[in-house]
């Protein structure tokens with residue numbers, strides 16, 4: 425999507441920030457402690473790709489890192505800018521961005537890369553991240569593999585509060601390999617306002633991710649299945665895999 429297209433996350437940002445951002449960030453901290461935080465030098469400049477409402481960016485800034493966030497939803501970015509006034513937040517497409525200054529590391533979490541459903545988009549995102557990293561810089565991210573779109577995806581939930589209500593339905597179409605989350609929200613302003621959002625995801629296989637990373641020039645690629653390798657269970661962990669991949673320390677002509 426281009427930065428000028430409206431993102432489905434725009435009308436969903438308040439809901440995301442209220443219900444999803446904090447629990448996921450709390451849950452994934454052990455993975456980031458192991459794969460990212462322990463490796464970073466003080467004051468490092470970090471790209472938070474698909475930064476959403478800035479929950480991780482806020483933690484990075486609190487740990488003293490310099491943050492640049494990219495997301496395709498202006499409304500999600502409004503929350504991020506409020507949480508991290510010292511951060512730099514840009515509206516852009518993960519599959520087509522360049523940074524003026526390179527970063528020491530990049531991170532992209534909460535199955536954001538599964539949102540890149542257009543053919544070739546994940547490969548382009550890896551190329552953009554590779555180009556944005558300094559030599560020897562690492563990219564840490566998670567993806568949902570096909571297992572994630574099983575039992576817990578195919579569920580529904582609803583909640584009714586005094587000033588808002590929502591209905592959420594998930595589903596997976598095996599033929600098109602598309603996971604869908606449909607959310608209908610009602611919010612009370614002067615009158616009740618309704619908005620409907622449909623989010624789509626595509627599962628990514630471990631081998632597919634590894635070969636796309638290699639094709640983009642990454643080396644030192646490691647994968648960690650959340651439950652088995654990181655001891656991170658519960659519904660977030662099912663079928664979720666974290667990756668760590670680095671750019672070479674050598675100049676391209678030395679390789």
Ligand SMILES: C[S@@+](CC[C@H](N)C(=O)[O-])C[C@H]1O[C@@H](n2cnc3c(N)ncnc32)[C@H](O)[C@@H]1O
Pocket residue numbers: 425431433445448473474475476477478479480494495496497500516517518519532533534535536539540
């Ligand atoms: C599940 S949220 C994760 C947000 C954040 N990383 C977190 O951990 O809370 C997915 C995010 O990806 C963003 N996104 C989806 N497609 C994108 C694209 N093509 N380029 C940039 N951001 C995108 C959405 O706007 C949304 O903020």
